[in-house]
Amino acid sequence: MRFRLDDDQLALRAGVRELLGRCFGRERLRAAVDAPGRLDRALWRTLGAAGFFSLRLPEADGGAGGGLPEAVLVFEEAGRALLPGPLVATHLAADAVPGAAHGETVVTAVDGELVEWLDAADTVRGDARDAVPLRSVDPLTPLHRLPESRSPAPDPVAVLLTAAEQLGTAGRVCELAVGYARTREQFGRPIGAFQAVQHLCAELLVRAETARAAVYAAAVTADPADIAAARLLADEAAVRGARDCLQVHGGMGFTWEADVHLHLKRAWVRARRAGGSAWSEERLAAALAD
Amino acid sequence: MDLSYTPQEEEFRARLRAWLATALPGLPAKPPPDDWPARRAYDLGWQRMLYDAGYAGVHWDSSPVLRLIFLEETERAGAPYVGANFVGLLHAGPTIAAEGTAGQRARWLPPILRGEQVWCQGFSEPGAGSDLASLRTRAWRDGDCYVVTGSKIWTSHAEVADWCELLVRTDPDAPRHRGISWLALPMDAEGVTVRPLRTLAGPAEFAEVFLDEVRVPVAHRVGEENDGWRVTQVTLSFERGTAFAGEVVACRRVLAALARAARENGRWDDPVLRRALVRLEAEFRALWRLVQWNVSEAEASGGVPGAGGSVFKLRYSHARQELYDTAADVLGADALDLDRPWVPDRLSALAYTIAAGTSQIQRSIVAERILGLPRGR
Ligand SMILES: Cc1cc2nc3c(=O)[nH]c(=O)nc-3n(C[C@H](O)[C@H](O)[C@H](O)COP(=O)(O)OP(=O)(O)OC[C@H]3O[C@@H](n4cnc5c(N)ncnc54)[C@H](O)[C@@H]3O)c2cc1C
Numbered sequence: 001m002r003f004r005l006d007d008d009q010l011a012l013r014a015g016v017r018e019l020l021g022r023c024f025g026r027e028r029l030r031a032a033v034d035a036p037g038r039l040d041r042a043l044w045r046t047l048g049a050a051g052f053f054s055l056r057l058p059e060a061d062g063g064a065g066g067g068l069p070e071a072v073l074v075f076e077e078a079g080r081a082l083l084p085g086p087l088v089a090t091h092l093a094a095d096a097v098p099g100a101a102h103g104e105t106v107v108t109a110v111d112g113e114l115v116e117w118l119d120a121a122d123t124v125r126g127d128a129r130d131a132v133p134l135r136s137v138d139p140l141t142p143l144h145r146l147p148e149s150r151s152p153a154p155d156p157v158a159v160l161l162t163a164a165e166q167l168g169t170a171g172r173v174c175e176l177a178v179g180y181a182r183t184r185e186q187f188g189r190p191i192g193a194f195q196a197v198q199h200l201c202a203e204l205l206v207r208a209e210t211a212r213a214a215v216y217a218a219a220v221t222a223d224p225a226d227i228a229a230a231r232l233l234a235d236e237a238a239v240r241g242a243r244d245c246l247q248v249h250g251g252m253g254f255t256w257e258a259d260v261h262l263h264l265k266r267a268w269v270r271a272r273r274a275g276g277s278a279w280s281e282e283r284l285a286a287a288l289a290d
Numbered sequence: 291m292d293l294s295y296t297p298q299e300e301e302f303r304a305r306l307r308a309w310l311a312t313a314l315p316g317l318p319a320k321p322p323p324d325d326w327p328a329r330r331a332y333d334l335g336w337q338r339m340l341y342d343a344g345y346a347g348v349h350w351d352s353s354p355v356l357r358l359i360f361l362e363e364t365e366r367a368g369a370p371y372v373g374a375n376f377v378g379l380l381h382a383g384p385t386i387a388a389e390g391t392a393g394q395r396a397r398w399l400p401p402i403l404r405g406e407q408v409w410c411q412g413f414s415e416p417g418a419g420s421d422l423a424s425l426r427t428r429a430w431r432d433g434d435c436y437v438v439t440g441s442k443i444w445t446s447h448a449e450v451a452d453w454c455e456l457l458v459r460t461d462p463d464a465p466r467h468r469g470i471s472w473l474a475l476p477m478d479a480e481g482v483t484v485r486p487l488r489t490l491a492g493p494a495e496f497a498e499v500f501l502d503e504v505r506v507p508v509a510h511r512v513g514e515e516n517d518g519w520r521v522t523q524v525t526l527s528f529e530r531g532t533a534f535a536g537e538v539v540a541c542r543r544v545l546a547a548l549a550r551a552a553r554e555n556g557r558w559d560d561p562v563l564r565r566a567l568v569r570l571e572a573e574f575r576a577l578w579r580l581v582q583w584n585v586s587e588a589e590a591s592g593g594v595p596g597a598g599g600s601v602f603k604l605r606y607s608h609a610r611q612e613l614y615d616t617a618a619d620v621l622g623a624d625a626l627d628l629d630r631p632w633v634p635d636r637l638s639a640l641a642y643t644i645a646a647g648t649s650q651i652q653r654s655i656v657a658e659r660i661l662g663l664p665r666g667r
Contacts, residue, residue, distance in 0.1 A: 001299065001355050002292045003579075003586040009291065069291050178661050193664040195650075198657035205656055206601050213583045214576035220293045229572035284568045288549045289558070 003217070005073075013073050019050055020081040026259075032084055033262065037142045039085055039106060039120035048103015052078075052087065053094045057101060063094070068157070072164040072219040079168020079238075082262055084140040086117045088161045088273075089125065097123050110151050111158075111273055118144040126151055138265040154274040156224045160215070162273045163227070163234035167215050169263050169270075170208040170237035173245035176260065177201050180249055191248075200244045211237035225287035228280035235277060238267035293582065295359070303359050309343050310367040317370070323634075324493040330408060330450040333373035337405030346403040350384040354588040358581065361536035366543075371536075374447045378402040378409035382455045385472075389513045389521050398453070398474065410451035412442040412475065412499060413522070419444075420651050422457075423466045423519065427501060429458035429473065435505040436460070436473065438481075441498060444645075448484045448497035451477050456506075461516050470518035474510040481505075491637040492628075534606055535581045541613055542574045544632070552620045566616050573609045577602070600660070604652045607642035614639045 005013065023046050032040065047053070055071050057063020064070075071091070078087055086108040090100050099105030100123075108117045110126025118124065118131055119142065131144035178201050181192030191197045211233040218230035242264035246253035253260050271277065295303070317336070321328035340346045348360040372379055383402045386394055401407040418425040427440025438458055448454070454475040461469030475482070481504035486494035513521040549567055552558040584598040614636035618625035627633060643649045657663045 001295050001358075001582060001586065002589070003582045004590060005291060178663065181663055190664050192657070193666045195654060195666045198663050198666055199650070199653040201661055201663060202604070202653035202656035205661060206605050209583075209598075209601050210576045210580055210605050213579035214572070216291055217293060217579040217582070220291050226575065229575040232569065232572040233576045280572075281565055281568045284571055285564055288546065288568060288571045289553060 003220075009069065009073055012070060013077065016050070016074050016077040017080075019046075020077055020083065024081050024083055029082055029259070029262075033139050036139050037119065039117060041106075044085060044106060045103040047083075047087075048101070053091050053103060054101040055091070057094055061095070062101065068160065068219040068222055069216065071157075071161060072167075072215060075161045075164035076168040076171070076215075079165030079266075080172040081168070082140065082259070082266060086121060088158050088165075089116070091161065092155060092158060093123070093125060097125075110146065111154075112149045112151055112275070113146050114272060115144040115146070116141055116269070118142070136269075138262070138269045140262065141266065141269050143269070154279055156222075156227045158274040159231050159280065160218055160227045162270050163211075163215050163218070163231040166231075166234035166238035166267060166270055167208070167211050169267050170204075170211055170234065170241045173238075173241045173260065173263050174201070174204040174208050176263075177204055177245040177248040180252075184250075197248060200248055204241050204244055207233075207237040207241055225284055228283040228287075231274075231280045232277060232284070235267075235271045239264070239271060242267050295355070299355055299359060302356055303363055306345065306360065306363050307367070309345075310363065310369055313339055313343065314367060314369060320370070326450050326494070330374050333370065333375050334405040334408070336370045336373075337375050337379075337403075339405075341404050346405075350379070350387055354585045358535055358585045362539050365536035365539040374408045374450060375402070375405070377411045377447065377451075377455065378407065378453075381411070382409040382453070382474075385455070385521060386474075386512055389472075393509075394474075394512060407452040408447060408450055409453045409455060410445050410448045410477070412445050412448075412454045412456040414444045415441060416443050420648060422522075423470070425457055425459060425470065427456075427458050428462065429460050429471065429506070431508070432505075434508050436471075436508060436511075438473070438475070438501045438504045438506055441500045443498050444487075444496045445484075445499050446496045448477070448499050449486050449494065453477060454499070457518055457522060460518075464516060467519045469516050470522070471515050472512045472518040472521040473506050474512065475501075475504065475506055479504050479506065489638075490640065491634060534603070535585075537610070538574060538578050538581055538606065541610060542571075542578070544613060544617070544635075545570055545574060548617055548620050548632075555620070555622070557620055557622075563616075563619055566619065570609065570613055570616060573605075574613075577606055577609060580605070600647075600652045600655045603646065604649055604656065607649060610642050611639045 023043055051064045052074060054063040055066045055074060059065040075087070086106065089109040090107040093107040094101040097105055097107050100107045105123055106121045107123045107125065108115055108121035110124065110128050115124065115128050115131055118128060127150050128144070128146065131146050134143050134145050136143040181197050181201055182190055184191050214230040214233045218226040242260065246260045246264060249258055249260055252258050318332070321332050337346065345360065348357055379402060383399060386398050402409065413422060415425050415427060427438065427442065429436040429438045454477055456473045456475040458471055458473055459469050460471040481502040483500040485498045487496055487498060489495045545567065549558065552563065552567065557563050580602050584602060587598055614632055617632040618636060621630060621632065624630045625633060654666065658665055
């Protein structure tokens with residue numbers, strides 16, 4: 001029982017963080033916000049070359065032979081960086097749709113009543129007839145809506161990777177809140193010296209760390225009930241964390257210029273993915289009633 | 291990330307499990323909660339059984355992983371809780387082991403392990419709770435003794451304790467944190483008066499302790515004179531670190547029983563209640579993983595639990611209270627009947643966000659020591 005990241009995993013995390021900082025840093029992020037609906041194909045190919053989509057394919061099939069723990073670390077970084085695009089759907093299509101594994105093909109999937117990135121995708125998995133565009137709350141995730149829910153029970157891997165992205169948001173908004181609290185001054189001292197602000201930050205960390213333990217463990221066990229539980233914790237850590245981070249930023253938090261709203265809006269989009277909380281709750285209820 | 295256990299660890303678990311299966315059926319019935327002498331005898335008897343079977347030192351001798359397995363398995367089997375041995379096993383003992391002299395270790399540790407002596411914790415005072423460093427109980431030197439005068443409060447198990455880990459002020463002129471010393475006080479010394487305090491849960495769990503010119507040999511001081519605050523930090527890191535691990539297992543058992551009860555009385559069909567139970571299931575699964583994470587970190591850093599203990603303590607104490615509030619929703623009107631299971635636990639859970647440092651204080655610790663925010667006032 002050595003439930004910590006091993007050296008390879010630490011290196012993987014550092015490598016992905018460095019790559020994303022280079023090819024999707026703050027400037028690229030804000031440029032993407034200013035040009036909504038455009039999926040950056042060059043970035044997609046870069047992600048493909050870095051193994052984002054082929055990560056769990058066997059080495060014989062050109063993959064990296066990684067497992068769920070590695071995938072979770074990579075998607076956590078994607079979440080931190082607010083990386084746009086149907087990442088989970090493409091990742092899950094790596095062994096089924098030609099070109100998906102290497103980022104040549106953009107794959108999206110019908111997910112309940114919603115489809116992300118329908119217009120930008122090359123391939124849609126599922127039945128997207130009669131989909132109508134909606135004005136997406138998240139400027140970085142174009143959405144279409146279907147007349148009714150048209151997907152079977154979600155793939156637990158989609159649930160887990162969504163949780164991993166939420167975890168990335170939870171960790172990032174904690175950092176943003178703490179960084180702001182250290183530097184913003186009011187009443188002659190940093191606001192982080194005020195207990196009301198300190199306690200918001202402490203709860204941000206506590207929620208993120210609890211979710212982290214749950215998500216990492218679910219990646220190790222791959223047990224659907226563990227995954228469902230982790231998803232519930234990660235949704236909470238991301239959504240509540242982003243709101244508290246916004247609160248710590250005061251009026252600045254309510255502006256378009258601060259990134260906080262982007263994290264909150266993305267967290268809201270992800271919270272509806274892969275069965276939303278209802279599926280995870282009922283999956284876990286079944287385990288509890290066993 | 292590895293959640294599997296080594297063959298040696300699994301072997302320890304299997305041996306312990308087998309022993310528990312034979313030892314537990316022979317245990318006498320649990321005494322009623324308000325009969326302290328009987329509870330003391332019961333708790334010490336259990337400790338003696340552990341000692342004879344070779345499991346007595348697991349709390350502070352072995353690796354954090356073995357300690358975790360010990361807590362997990364004893365709880366899973368429904369073995370007695372540490373009870374009156376809490377202070378001795380979980381913090382006085384580890385503190386003496388880490389900071390005491392060879393003579394002190396030889397004198398105080400074996401009786402704790404053998405289930406012969408009960409310890410209590412005399413830290414809090416009427417005017418020094420969250421602000422522990424403002425404590426005023428005075429100790430001045432008279433030859434080879436300290437003469438101690440003052441009072442302590444909320445001292446759990448004081449009524450039946452043999453020894454008390456006592457914080458006293460040995461230098462009133464030094465800055466607050468610098469003038470404190472850590473003493474071992476024999477509870478039968480002349481000048482010690484114990485006044486039990488009833489708790490909201492009914493029985494007297496803790497007491498007020500009055501100290502009137504009590505003579506304590508200087509040789510009973512653990513650590514240097516006026517260095518007691520540092521020694522105390524060691525004590526507290528043990529208290530918050532792994533002490534609650536077994537309770538998470540217990541909470542998951544309660545939750546499974548609640549789900550069963552809800553299905554029997556039809557409340558499971560209420561989606562609001564079912565959802566509340568499921569959220570708790572997710573919570574306690576996550577808390578168990580957090581324990582495993584903290585234990586792995588502790589193992590990697592030489593065995594001392596780190597600040598992750600505060601993260602865990604904060605989250606766990608609230609989850610435990612929510613668990614028993616939800617139990618009340620499952621019970622319906624029976625939630626007002628003290629003879630029902632879970633009702634007394636609902637009351638005692640109210641202590642968790644206060645004892646061992648309130649949630650407010652824990653949040654400040656997380657903010658300042660883990661997140662590095664500027665010190666508040
Ligand atoms: C069941 C139980 C058993 C206990 N057993 C023991 C024992 O065996 N030995 C022992 O020494 N002690 C024991 N305690 C004492 C416990 O450690 C204290 O009760 C606790 O530290 C709080 O101190 P206080 O009661 O004086 O509350 P106070 O410090 O007076 O706090 C009152 C309220 O003010 C808040 N507050 C205080 N200061 C701040 C601040 N700086 N920022 C924000 N909020 C603040 C607190 O969070 C709390 O909500 C026990 C307590 C309980 C409930």
